[in-house]
Amino acid sequence: MPELPEVETVKRTLEELIVGKRITNVLVKWPKIIKKPDDVEAFKMKVIGQTFKGVRRRGKFLKLILEDDVIVSHLRMEGKYKLTSIEEEFDHHTHVFFTFDDGTELRYHDVRKFGTMHLFPIGIEENELPLAQLGYEPFSDQFTPEVLQQGFKKTSRKVKTVLLDQTIVVGLGNIYVDEALFKAGIHPERVTSTLKENEIEELHAEIVNTLKDAVNKGGSTIRSYVNSQGKVGTYQDSLYVYGRAGQECKRCNGELSKIVVGGRGTTFCPACQINE
Structure with missing residues (x-):
């Protein structure tokens, strides 16, 4: 399972790749990855039309920040994100596709299908599971x-x-x-x-x-x-x-x-x- 250094590295690369891109379509091939809302169509309709504004990390979780909402993503054992062109081929382990208005696509690939995504309105995600019970960030001044x-x-x-x-x-x-x-x-x-x-x-x-x-x-x-x-x-x-x-x-x-x-x-x- 990726730990803080690996997730921080993914966060930094995703910041370079997706910030400023507007979502025009979402395809979910493995619905169990979407944990909140429990209706995948509601997840898709909520994020389509929004632009990625930033990427943050909380422990081993990624926070993919949109204009109004945030996707809290856990990679678990094998999860990976990759930015590709829409035309690029994909295999059966690619489960979530965020299509952008510039012809590129952010794809979530997970061999074991253990990864999760939770969608929250911005500002409440830290007070809800899975983030609510987490301890201090090791690089923060509060961790003494x-x-x-x-x-x-x-x-x-x-x-x-x-x-x-x-x-x-x-x-x-x-x-x-x-x-x-x-x-x-x-x-x-x-x-x-x-x-x-x-x-x-x-x-x-x-x-x-x-x-x-x-x-x-x-x-x-x-x-x-x-x-x-x-x-x-x-x-x-x-x-x-x-x-x-x-x-x-x-x-x-x-x-x-x-x-x-x-x-x-x-x-x-x-x-x-x-x-x-």
């Missing part, structure tokens, strides 16, 4: 070590599970949680209540730094991720632990291990990340 500490105090779950749930800080998934925990020297199974203040400060810093570095490198191209211009990210070349189980730790030269935490495969270094 104190916020992280307060969130950790409210639960006795394992630190990796808490970081994945999106209610304290958004945008983290399996890749960047594993990376941030390794860089902070924290075992993924540590219970949050056992973390000391200095450990939380270090973890906070590594969450922000890891995500910023990944954004600067266009995200991690693992499996099939590409941005909206078909370009791959390069952060996968900088990974310390994710996807490297059984390989040598880049810090201590020991062997990296893999366990399951909260149902997710988790790679860590037993020497660098001691479960105290």
